[in-house]
Amino acid sequence: IGSLGLSIVYLILAFLLQNQYPAGMISIFVLLAISMYAFSIAPVTWVLISEIFPNKIRGAASSVAVISLWGAYFILVFTFPILAEKLGTFGPFYLYAGICFLGFLFIKGKVKETKGQTLEELEQTLIRH
Numbered sequence: 001i002g003s004l005g006l007s008i009v010y011l012i013l014a015f016l017l018q019n020q021y022p023a024g025m026i027s028i029f030v031l032l033a034i035s036m037y038a039f040s041i042a043p044v045t046w047v048l049i050s051e052i053f054p055n056k057i058r059g060a061a062s063s064v065a066v067i068s069l070w071g072a073y074f075i076l077v078f079t080f081p082i083l084a085e086k087l088g089t090f091g092p093f094y095l096y097a098g099i100c101f102l103g104f105l106f107i108k109g110k111v112k113e114t115k116g117q118t119l120e121e122l123e124q125t126l127i128r129h
Contacts (some may be wrong), residue, residue, distance in 0.1 A: 002040020003107060007100035009033045014093035041103075045069065048111070054123045 013029045049069075053061040083092040 001104075002036060002044070003100045003104040005036050005040065006033060007097045007104060009036060010093045010097035010100060014090040014097065017090035017093065018088070051119060055119065 009029055009032050013026065013033065016026050016029060049062050049065045050058075053065075080092055083095065087095075
């Protein structure tokens with residue numbers, strides 16, 4: 001649900017920026033996006049990384065996942081100014097809204113609920129799928 005909420009907030013933020021709404025209103029939606037990320041996708045990502053891999057490869061696979069995650073953060077931060085220059089300040093937020101929506105569809109279709117399962121049960125569930 002967090003990625004869907006972020007998608008909606010990014011669409012609103014892009015609209016506000018594109019139509020030059022007051023900075024105070026834009027700031028509210030920036031803070032809302034940060035809060036929504038911090039209370040949904042951010043913590044869940046770290047939990048999934050620690051639970052999703054089989055015991056035999058958990059350490060190495062978690063390392064690769066964390067490096068990939070930080071690589072994605074770097075790409076996000078590095079490309080924002082370039083995208084904002086090419087597409088306008090609002091442009092990247094339309095792109096981020098689309099990415100978050102695709103993330104929502106992926107999570108809804110592919111990521112399994114792990115609540116209440118031991119690591120061994122999770123491993124068996126993942127092996128079956």
